[in-house]
Structure formats: C-alpha cells, structure tokens
Amino acid sequence: xxxxxxxxxxxxxxxxxxxxxxxxxxxxxxxxxxxxxxxxxxxxxxxxxxxxxxxxxxxxxxxxxxxxxxxxxxxxxxxxxxxxxxxxxxxxxxxxxxxxxxxxxxxxxxxxxxxxxxxxxxxxxxxxxxxxxxxxxxxxxxxxxxxxxxxxxxxxxxxxxxxxxxxxxxxxxxxxxxxxxxxxxxxxxxxxxxxxxxxxxxxxxxxxxxxxxxxxxxxxxxxxxxxxxxxxxxxxxxxxxxxxxxxxxxxxxxxxxxxxxxxxxxxxxxxxxxxxxxxxxxxxxxxxxxxxxxxxxxxxxxxxxxxxxxxxxxxxxxxxxxxxxxxxxxxxxxxxxxxxxxxxxxxxxxxxxxxxxxxxxxxxxxxxxxxxxxxxxxxxxxxxxxxxxxxxxxxxxxxxxxxxxxxxxxxxxxxxxxxxxxxxxxxxxxxxxxxxxxxxxxxxxxxxxxxxxxxxxxxxxxxxxxxxxxxxxxxxxxxxxxxxxxxxxxxxxxxxxxxxxxxxxxxxxxxxxxxxxxxxxxxxxxxxxxxxxxxxxxxxxxxxxxxxxxxxxxxxxxxxxxxxxxxxxxxxxxxxxxxxxxxxxxxxxx
Ligand code: PEP
Ligand code: MG
Numbered sequence: 365x366x367x368x369x370x371x372x373x374x375x376x377x378x379x380x381x382x383x384x385x386x387x388x389x390x391x392x393x394x395x396x397x398x399x400x401x402x403x404x405x406x407x408x409x410x411x412x413x414x415x416x417x418x419x420x421x422x423x424x425x426x427x428x429x430x431x432x433x434x435x436x437x438x439x440x441x442x443x444x445x446x447x448x449x450x451x452x453x454x455x456x457x458x459x460x461x462x463x464x465x466x467x468x469x470x471x472x473x474x475x476x477x478x479x480x481x482x483x484x485x486x487x488x489x490x491x492x493x494x495x496x497x498x499x500x501x502x503x504x505x506x507x508x509x510x511x512x513x514x515x516x517x518x519x520x521x522x523x524x525x526x527x528x529x530x531x532x533x534x535x536x537x538x539x540x541x542x543x544x545x546x547x548x549x550x551x552x553x554x555x556x557x558x559x560x561x562x563x564x565x566x567x568x569x570x571x572x573x574x575x576x577x578x579x580x581x582x583x584x585x586x587x588x589x590x591x592x593x594x595x596x597x598x599x600x601x602x603x604x605x606x607x608x609x610x611x612x613x614x615x616x617x618x619x620x621x622x623x624x625x626x627x628x629x630x631x632x633x634x635x636x637x638x639x640x641x642x643x644x645x646x647x648x649x650x651x652x653x654x655x656x657x658x659x660x661x662x663x664x665x666x667x668x669x670x671x672x673x674x675x676x677x678x679x680x681x682x683x684x685x686x687x688x689x690x691x692x693x694x695x696x697x698x699x700x701x702x703x704x705x706x707x708x709x710x711x712x713x714x715x716x717x718x719x720x721x722x723x724x725x726x727x728x729x730x731x732x733x734x735x736x737x738x739x740x741x742x743x744x745x746x747x748x749x750x751x752x753x754x755x756x757x758x759x760x761x762x763x764x765x766x767x768x769x770x771x772x773x774x775x776x777x778x779x780x781x782x783x784x785x786x787x788x789x790x791x792x793x794x795x796x797x798x799x800x801x802x803x804x805x806x807x808x809x810x811x812x813x814x815x816x817x818x819x820x821x822x823x824x825x826x827x828x829x830x831x832x833x834x835x836x837x838x839x840x841x842x843x844x845x846x847x848x849x850x851x852x853x854x855x856x857x858x859x860x861x862x863x864x865x866x867x868x869x870x871x872x873x874x875x876x877x878x879x880x881x882x883x884x885x886x887x888x889x890x891x892x893x894x895x896x897x898x899x900x901x902x903x904x905x906x907x908x909x910x911x912x913x914x915x916x917x918x919x920x921x922x923x924x925x926x927x928x929x930x931x932x933x934x935x936x937x938x939x940x941x942x943x944x945x946x947x948x949x950x951x952x953x954x
Contacts, residue, residue, distance in 0.1 A: 370589070370603040375578050377553065378844055379598030380564035382952045383573030384616045385551035386609065389589045389602075390529035391582060399511070402472045409470070413463055416473045419513040424453050426509065426678060430717060433680055448499065452506040458484060474514055481507035512716075525549060530591040534582050538713055541566035542650065543676045551593040553581050553600050558847065560827035560877050561839035562712050565669075568880075568899040569649045575600050577841030596952050615951075622948050626904035630661035634907045640915035642889055644906055645701070645897040647875055651689055654696045656900035661907055664700030664758070666897025667823065667875040668693055670746070671708050674715040680742070686749035694756035701758050703800065703823065703873075703897075704750050706743070706775075708732040708764040712839055718742075727837065732765030737774055747782040754794040761797060762823055767805040769814045776818060804828035804876070809857045816868035822861055823897070826876025830854055849878045850934035855887070855925045862892045873897050882949040883942040885909045887934070890922030905949050912945040 404412055427449045435443035452458065458480065466476045485500035485507075525531070525545045531552040541563050544552075549572055557563055557576030567574035573595030585591060585602050592601040592612055601608055634644045645666030646657040657665065673681050673689055681689075694702050709715055710723075710731030723729035736743035753759050763775050776799065786793050799818075803809050804825030812822065826849060831838040833853055836846045848854070858874070865872040873895035878884045880898035882905050888896065889910065898906050921941055925934045942950065 372605045372608060373584060373602040375575075375581055375584065375600040375602070377575040377578035377581070377598045377600060378557070378559050378841065379574075379594065379596050380557070380559045380561075380576050381567035381572060381574040382596035383551070383571070383593075384595070384612055384619065385530060385573045385593045386604070386612070387528050387530045387550040387591065389532050389585045389587060389591045390525065390527075391532045391585065391587050392525075399474045399478055400472075401475045404470055404472055406470070409467055412466060412473050415514060416459075416462065416466075416477070419473075419510050420453055420459065422513045423506065423510045424450065426513075427453060427506075429678065433717065448502045449506050452499075452502050453510070458503075474511060477507060477510060477514075530593055532581055532585045532591070536563050538562040538566050538672075538675060540676075541570070542672060544570075544572075546570050546572060551575075551591075551595065553578055553585075553591070553593060555579055555582050556839075556841060558839050558841050558844045560831075560847070563839075565647075565877075565899075566649060566672075568901065569647075569653055571901050577844055579841065619951055622951060623904070626908050627660075629904055629907050629911065630659070632661075632907070632911065634910045636889070636910055636913045636915045636918070638915050640889070642893070642910050643895045644903050644910075645703075645873070645895060646900045646903065647880075647897050648693070648900070651692055653900055654693060657697065657903075660900045660903040662898070662900055662903040664697050665693060665702045666873050666895060667762075668702060668704045669708065670705060671713050671715070674707065674709060674717065675713060678716050680715075680717045680745075683745045683749045683752075686746060687752040690750055690753035690759065691756065694753050694759050698756055698758050701760055702756075703760045703762050704753070705762045705764055705802070706733070706750070707736055707746055710735050727831070733763050733771050733775060734765065737771060737778075740778060743775075744778055744782050744785075747779050748786060751779075751782055751786055751793040751797070752791060754797045755792050757794055759794070759797060760800060760821070762800040762802060762821075764802045764825070765804060765828070766801045766815065767807045769811060769818070772801055772815055772818050802828075802875075803861050803872075804832070806833045806857065809861050812861050812864040813868070816864060816870055819870065821871050821873065822865050823873045823875045824858060824861060824893070826854070826858075826874060826878040829857065829876065833857065848931040848935075849881070849884060850887075850925070850938065851931040852925070852928055852934065855891070855922075855928075855934060858888070858893070859891050859922070859926055862894075865894075866892065871895065880906060882906065882909050882946065882953055883935075883938045886913055886918040886921055886941050886945075887925055887938055889913065889915065890918030890920070890925075892922075902952075905952055909942065909946050909949060917941065 427446050431443045431446035462477050462480050466473055481503055485503040488496045488500040525548045528548050528550055531549050533554050535556040536554055551573040554576045555578055573593050575593055575598050589602050592604040635641050644662050645664045646662040647667040648665055649669045649672040690704055711727045750761050766772055798820040800821035800823055801819050802825045803822045827838055830847055830849055836843045862872050871894040874888055874893050875897035879896040880902040885906055921937055924937055928934045
C-alpha cells in the first residue's frame with residue numbers, strides 16, 4: 365500500500381466485465397502508452413547506446429523471420445516489402461543520427477529515435493515521388509517495432525505480474541489482455557476503451573472484472589493505493605472507506621449466492637414459460653474457455669473468434685496448428701455445433717505476424733473478409749484447417765464483415781478450391797459443411813435476401829452493426845453515450861434480418877454483446893431471433909431470463925420497440941420488463 369492517508373475517490377467509467385475486486389493498484393505501461401523522456405548522465409550513454417543496438421539486432425531478426433513466413437504463406441512478392449524494412453533497420457546514417465542526438469541531448473533513446481524517425485519520414489513523405497513516400501511508411505513501421513523491442517522489459521511487466529493487484533493502465537490492446545497473468549490480475553481499469561472493444565470482450569472471456577473509459581484513472585491512482593472495482597456498474601473507488609468496503613463485502617456475498625443459484629440451471633432447457641426454445645451457445649476466443657462452455661450450461665459454440673490464435677505471437681499459426689485447435693473445439697462440444705469464424709483481423713486486432721496494416725481509418729479499412737480475400741494464400745490455409753476439422757460434423761464456418769454479395773461468392777469459391785485440394789490429397793472433410801455469414805454491416809442487413817441463397821445461417825454481430833449503423837466508434841469512450849443498442853434503427857435492422865432469414869428457411873443467431881445483456885434478451889426473443897451466443901460466464905444469467913419470460917410478452921415488447929420514437933423509450937420498456945420478471949440479474953448489468 366502507498367501508506368498515505370487519502371480520502372475516497374469515486375470514478376465512474378464503463379463496466380465491461382462484472383465482478384467485485386479489491387486489491388492494491390499496479391500502474392503498468394503497455395505498448396500503446398506514450399513514450400517517456402528521461403535524462404541520462406554521461407556515464408549512462410554507453411548503456412543506452414547498447415540498448416539501442418540490441419533492439420536493432422532483435423528487430424532485424426524479427427523482420428527476417430516474418431519475411432520468411434510471409435514468403436511461405438503469401439509468396440515472394442509480398443515478402444519483398446520487408447527488404448525495404450531491412451534497409452531501414454540497417455541504415456547507418458539513420459542509426460548514427462540517433463546516437464549523435466542521444467549523446468547531445470543526454471536523454472533516453474526512445475524519444476530520440478521517435479524524433480529522428482519523424483524527421484526522416486516527414487521529409488520523405490513531402491517529396492513528390494511515390495517510391496520515396498512509401499519509404500516514409502517503412503520508417504514509421506520499423507520505428508514502431510524497434511520501440512516495441514526497447515519496451516520489452518516494461519511490457520513483460522504486464523504479462524508476468526507476480527503479486528495480486530488491480531492493473532491500472534492507459535489502454536490495453538486485446539493481445540496484452542489475452543496474455544496477462546490472470547491469477548494475479550484481480551481486475552483492470554483503463555483510461556480508454558468502451559464496452560464492445562475487443563479488450564472488453566477479452567476481459568469477459570477471462571472473467572476478470574474490468575472498468576474502462578475512465579479518462580484519467582492513471583493520473584488519479586498511485587501505485588499501492590487500495591482500489592475497489594465494481595465491474596458491473598463501472599465504478600472504481602480509490603482508497604475506499606471502511607464503510608464502502610463493508611458494503612461491497614456484503615454485495616459480493618449476495619452476488620456469489622445468486623450465481624450459485626443460477627448454476628443450478630445448467631442442465632435445464634433455455635425455454636420460455638410458454639414453451640418457446642431459444643438455444644444458448646457460447647462465444648469463445650481461447651481454447652482455455654472450452655471447459656466453461658458446458659460448465660455454465662451453454663450448448664455448443666456460436667462464435668469462435670479465431671483471430672485470437674493469431675494475436676500475442678510473432679509467427680503465423682500453420683495449417684496443422686489451426687486444424688488442431690479447431691478439432692479440439694469440435695470434439696469438446698460434439699454433437700453440439702461449433703461455428704468457426706474465419707479470421708477477423710484489422711481494426712483493433714493487429715497480429716504482429718501480419719505487417720499489412722497502416723491505415724488512417726482501420727475500422728473502415730482492410731478488415732476481416734476484406735483482408736482475407738486480398739490475401740488468398742493465408743485465407744486458404746485457414747479454410748483448409750477448418751475443412752479438416754469438419755470431419756467432426758458439428759463444425760460450421762462463418763465469414764465476418766460481409767458487406768456485399770460478391771464477398772460471399774468469392775469466399776465460397778475459395779472454400780470449394782480448398783475442398784478440391786484436400787480431396788486430391790485424400791484428406792477427409794465434410795462437403796456439406798454449413799456456411800454462414802455475420803451480419804454486422806448495415807449494407808449486408810439490407811441485402812440479406814440476396815445473401816440468403818448462398819448460406820445456411822446468419823449471425824448478427826451487433827457490436828459492429830451498431831458501430832457502423834450509428835457511425836460511432838465502438839472503442840471510443842468519448843462517444844460511448846451514442847452507442848445505443850436500443851436505437852430504433854438497430855431494432856428494425858434486426859427485425860428485417862430475422863424475417864428475411866425465416867422467409868428463406870435460414871436461422872439467425874445474435875452473437876454480439878446485445879445477446880449477453882439480460883435486459884435486451886426479451887427484445888431479441890420477441891423479434892424472433894433463433895439463438896443467442898454469449899460469453900460462457902453470462903450463460904446462466906441469460907438462461908434465467910429466458911426461463912422467466914413469456915414469449916407473448918417478449919413479442920409485445922418487440923412490436924412496441926419497432927414503432928417507438930426513441931432509444932431511451934425502448935431501453936425503458938426493456939428495463940421495466942426485466943425488473944418485473946428477473947430483478948436479480950440487474951446486479952450483473954450496468
Ligand atoms: C460483433 O461485431 O458483434 C461480433 C460478434 O464480432 P466482434 O465483436 O468480434 O467484432
Ligand atoms: Mg464484429
């Protein structure tokens with residue numbers, strides 16, 4: 365503990381992963397944090413230069429390694445872009461410039477490297493020559509990688525925390541969240557972020573209480589301060605009073621009791637009081653979560669986010685490695701279905717093994733299916749791995765971020781090419797594998813009738829559907845108040861997709877966070893959604909709601925919502941219904 369006697373400070377953020385935690389704060393630095401400037405003495409200069417040289421050597425080795433991999437996966441043409449990166453990391457003029465400035469300014473290498481790199485890249489980008497302006501991007505990319513290597517010691521701190529703590533951090537990319545030491549990190553709180561960011565999704569997957577979007581928590585908390593986190597309500601108390609601690613100890617006991625009672629629903633069907641069945645499947649990111657699926661009463665996997673296999677590592681997973689992962693998922697759930705979603709990289713999910721991202725608007729950029737279709741070798745490696753797993757007949761495949769019919773057709777063509785390749789080698793797979801698409805872009809929702817003949821199911825990715833319909837960045841806390849799942853436009857899009865799917869004999873699942881929000885479940889059920897896929901820990905709460913609901917009241921709610929005039933009104937209708945039928949679940953939602 366810091367030992368100072370401070371008054372309690374209460375901060376309100378966005379609760380993204382429920383649970384109550386109390387522990388000492390640990391301020392950590394993550395890759396995305398600002399570069400810190402530190403003065404150094406003349407004696408320290410050789411050591412600082414040595415750190416720089418070591419980071420250059422590590423960067424050179426990484427680029428070579430990635431180049432080799434890219435050449436194997438995507439061909440020599442793509443791999444050759446790394447020749448330019450190697451030229452930068454070996455450029456003695458650039459390196460000597462950094463060393464000279466470091467000696468002159470007597471500060472640590474990070475800010476010097478950043479300033480010299482900006483100077484070079486700005487100069488090149490102003491030259492009216494496309495070859496030279498591309499070199500500016502190479503310099504920026506390589507600099508980021510060298511900075512990452514220089515930060516290595518600090519970054520490790522987040523992955524190898526050895527004492528129980530509440531992590532306090534400016535921002536946390538999903539890959540850092542995925543690799544944090546879960547047994548020691550009792551909760552985490554961040555300045556940035558919002559409820560459907562992939563960092564939040566990861567926190568729920570790991571069942572670590574988390575509050576994001578606090579704006580200035582890193583400036584408010586000191587290392588060692590006691591911090592109380594209420595992950596459902598989005599509250600963070602710094603140096604809580606004895607009275608507050610007592611109140612929360614009591615609430616934690618009550619929550620534990622409710623969860624214990626809900627666990628008893630594990631083997632009960634997710635059926636409304638008037639006999640309407642709404643299957644609950646699970647969203648998983650990591651194979652570690654497989655045990656929790658059945659344990660929490662979900663049946664099968666409605667969304668396997670395979671991109672998490674690619675995050676937090678410097679190499680691409682091979683076809684064999686991927687097939688092994690998909691087969692374990694399939695076997696663990698058999699005969700319940702396992703929907704394997706093809707790679708959704710880009711935006712906030714940036715594997716370090718893929719060097720193609722440098723976009724001004726990454727959420728509108730080469731993400732998911734767009735990336736896969738422009739990198740067919742890499743995509744086909746994954747398709748073959750999924751096909752190999754499809755010998756277990758419960759495997760289904762799903763394409764993310766579809767926005768036009770052509771993408772579905774092209775993806776299916778590549779899938780059929782892969783089938784032919786496997787067949788020619790005598791490798792077994794299921795030719796009747798069910799294919800589905802995510803509906804998470806408004807254009808796809810509006811042409812659902814054109815897509816329907818090419819697939820067997822739809823899965824509504826409401827996290828993105830809301831983002832793209834409302835023009836609200838799902839990860840930006842400054843516009844989080846505009847991110848409204850109950851907006852009438854969203855209700856109508858869901859209604860449209862469900863109706864089209866039923867007309868064409870398909871089924872529709874919701875796998876976005878809306879499905880895991882207890883108060884929104886009656887609305888989705890009333891709109892006729894056929895399946896809900898949720899983070900495993902949330903399955904008992906959602907089953908509890910379904911089992912206390914009459915389908916007839918859900919349908920009435922949906923009709924009112926479709927013709928309501930505001931998101932607030934729909935939210936109130938949902939809240940009223942849930943307070944009547946299952947008030948206990950409100951303890952777990954913000
Ligand atoms: C979604 O967009 O709702 C979804 C489930 O996909 P992701 O959160 O991985 O973007
Ligand atoms: Mg999505």
